[in-house]
Amino acid sequence: MKLNPDSLTTHLEQHLLPAYLVSGDEPLLTGEAADAVRARARAVGFSEREVHFLERGSDWDDVRASAGNMSLFSSRRVVEIRLPSGKPGTAGNKALVALLERKDPDTLYLILTPRLDRDAQSADWVRAVEAHGAWVQVWPVDLDRLVGWLRGRCRRLKLDATDEALELLAERTEGNLLAAHQELEKLTLLAPDGRVTADTILSSVTDSARFDVFQLGEAVLSGDAERALRMVAGLRAEGTEATLVLWALTKAMRDLWNAMANPAGAKPRTWQRQSGALDKGLRRASRLSFPALTVRAGRADRMVKGRLAGNAWDEIALLAADICGRPALPLTQSMLK
Numbered sequence: 264m265k266l267n268p269d270s271l272t273t274h275l276e277q278h279l280l281p282a283y284l285v286s287g288d289e290p291l292l293t294g295e296a297a298d299a300v301r302a303r304a305r306a307v308g309f310s311e312r313e314v315h316f317l318e319r320g321s322d323w324d325d326v327r328a329s330a331g332n333m334s335l336f337s338s339r340r341v342v343e344i345r346l347p348s349g350k351p352g353t354a355g356n357k358a359l360v361a362l363l364e365r366k367d368p369d370t371l372y373l374i375l376t377p378r379l380d381r382d383a384q385s386a387d388w389v390r391a392v393e394a395h396g397a398w399v400q401v402w403p404v405d406l407d408r409l410v411g412w413l414r415g416r417c418r419r420l421k422l423d424a425t426d427e428a429l430e431l432l433a434e435r436t437e438g439n440l441l442a443a444h445q446e447l448e449k450l451t452l453l454a455p456d457g458r459v460t461a462d463t464i465l466s467s468v469t470d471s472a473r474f475d476v477f478q479l480g481e482a483v484l485s486g487d488a489e490r491a492l493r494m495v496a497g498l499r500a501e502g503t504e505a506t507l508v509l510w511a512l513t514k515a516m517r518d519l520w521n522a523m524a525n526p527a528g529a530k531p532r533t534w535q536r537q538s539g540a541l542d543k544g545l546r547r548a549s550r551l552s553f554p555a556l557t558v559r560a561g562r563a564d565r566m567v568k569g570r571l572a573g574n575a576w577d578e579i580a581l582l583a584a585d586i587c588g589r590p591a592l593p594l595t596q597s598m599l600k
Contacts, residue, residue, distance in 0.1 A: 264280070264393060264396070264397040264398070265393065265397070265398050265399075265400065266397050266398070266399045266400075267399065267400060267401070267402075268292050268295065268296050268399065268401055271296055271299055271300075271397075271399050272299060274397070275299055275300065275303040279303055279304065279307055279371070280395070280396040280397050281363070281366065281367075281368075281370070281371060281372065281395055281396050282363055282371065282372040282373075282374070282392050282395050282396030282397075283300045283371075283372070283373050283374070283392075283396055283397050283398075283399060284374045284375075284376070284389065284392040284396070284397070284398045284399065285297050285300070285373070285374070285375050285376075285399045285401065286349065286375075286376045286377065286378055286379050286398070286399070286400055286401065287377070287378050287400060287401025287402065287403075288377050288378045288401075288403065289401050289402070289403050289404070289440055290440075290441055291440040291441040291444055292401045292404075292440065293375065293401045296399050296401060297373060297375060300341075300371075300373055301341060301373070304339075304341050304371050304373075308338070308339050309338075309339040309340060309341050309371055310338045310339065310340070311338055311339070311340035311341070312340065312341045312343060313329055313340060313341070313342050313343065314343045314345065315329075315342070315343065315344050315345065316345045316347070317344060317345070317346055317351060317355060318346075318347060318348060319348050319350050319351060319352040319355070321351075321352075321355065323351075323354055323355055323358040326342070326344065326358060326362070327358060327361075327362070329342065338369075339368075339369045339370070339371070340369065340370055340371070341370075341371045341372075341373055342362075342370055342371070342372050342373070343372075343373045343374075343375065344359075344372065344373070344374045344375070345374075345375045345376075346374065346375070346376045347376075347377070348376075348377075349376040349377050349378070349379050349380075349383050350383055350386075351388065355388070356386055356387055356388045357387075359374070359388035359391065360387050360388050360391045363388070363391040363392060363394075363395050363396070364391065364395070366395070372396070374392065378401075403438075403440075404440060405478075406433065406437055406478075406490075409433040409436075409437060409443075410426075410429045410430055410433050412440075413429050413432055413433060413443060413447070414429055416443075416444065416447050417429070417447065417459070420447055420448065420450075420451050421451075421457055422447065422450060422451060422454065422457050422459050423457050423458050423459065424459035424460075425459065425460050425461065427460070427461040428459045428460050428461045428463060428464050431461050431464045431465070431468075432446065432447075432464050432468060434472065434493075435464070435468050435469070435470045435471060435472055436468075436471050436472055437472040437473070437474070437478075438472055438473035438474050438475065438478065439471050439472060439473040442471035442473075443471075446467075446468045446471070449467065450463065450467065450468075453467050472493070472497055473497070473501070474493075474494040474497045474498055474501075475498075476498065476503070476507055476508055476510070476511035477511065478494060479491060479494045479495065479498065479508065479511050479512070479583070480511045480512070480514060480515040480518075481540045482494055482540075482583075482587075483512060483515050483544075483583050483586040483587055484515050484518070484519060484540040484541050484543065484544040484586075485539075485540040485543045485544065486543055486544065486547060486587045486588055486589075487587065488583070488584050488587035488588075488589040491583045491584070491586075491587055492580055492583060492584065494583075495508065495576070495579060495580045495583055496580075499576050505563075505567050505575045505576060505579060506567055508579055509560065509563050509564060509567065509575075509579055509582075512560065512579065512582050512583060512586060513560050515544075515586060516553070516556055516557075516560065516586060518541065519541070519544045519545070519548055519551075519586075520548075520553055522541055522544075522545055522548075523545060523548040523549070547588050550588060551585075551586070551588060555585070555593075555594055556582070556585055556586060558594060559578065559581060559582045559585055559594060560582055562578050563575055563578040563579050563582055566578055
């Protein structure tokens with residue numbers, strides 16, 4: 264069985280399966296999903312909890328021995344297995360399958376991992392979880408869904424936030440749900456009447472947005488210059504390598520060029536989940552000068568490598584604006600030569 268964080272709550276009100284796998288890279292949502300399973304287990308008598316941290320190649324003897332022994336007080340227990348890599352290795356795969364197939368009514372297995380890649384998803388132990396329990400997949404909340412997510416949280420906290428306030432809060436906490444949740448909890452104290460406006464956000468919420476280079480690629484394809492430049496500044500402040508940021512921008516350029524040159528072909532695989540952004544890019548692609556974009560990208564690359572005087576981050580920001588169709592400093596003829 265597969266679940267998501269929203270369906271998990273309803274599921275737990277009606278069922279408690281022998282095993283749950285919670286996977287994902289969003290700490291707030293994975294933590295809440297795991298807490299929900301633990302709380303439901305405690306409510307029905309699983310009063311003990313054991314936690315095992317296991318890397319790839321770890322010795323699984325302790326887990327096997329624990330599962331085979333009676334609980335110290337003959338009570339029901341939750342055996343929590345944390346896999347930081349998401350890949351337990353051959354020995355771990357076999358051990359997990361064997362544990363899940365034991366069907367011990369007094370033991371509930373809770374397995375926590377980061378996001379599982381395609382190979383990991385097809386492993387025998389993951390299939391065993393799906394056969395005997397439930398797999399809760401946690402996905403990041405992208406910008407298009409963030410305002411709705413914040414609105415739902417406000418309802419739970421009895422906050423009445425205006426649309427403008429929610430959009431501003433989303434801008435300031437994008438990519439950092441934990442910070443968003445903490446800011447909402449803080450607002451329950453700062454807004455005793457529950458009313459949250461844009462002025463409330465401006466006066467009380469710091470900019471805690473966190474970005475990754477894939478989000479930057481999506482932003483420039485969408486043509487959202489303001490968001491793209493905020494991301495470049497944020498990535499720079501977080502210490503992201505300029506080479507990686509430049510790679511994301513040049514990849515967006517290539518995807519846009521390939522899609523424009525072959526309109527009947529399949530979209531680039533990487534952008535299947537961001538097809539809307541690519542569609543927006545295609546609508547303005549004919550107005551972009553790809554030779555000039557290539558020159559700008561080349562200049563940024565040489566600056567990163569120290570082969571050309573100048574600030575590489577400034578050139579990267581100019582490239583992001585150019586791809587968005589909002590050139591801030593056009594290239595001169597001498598630069599184009």
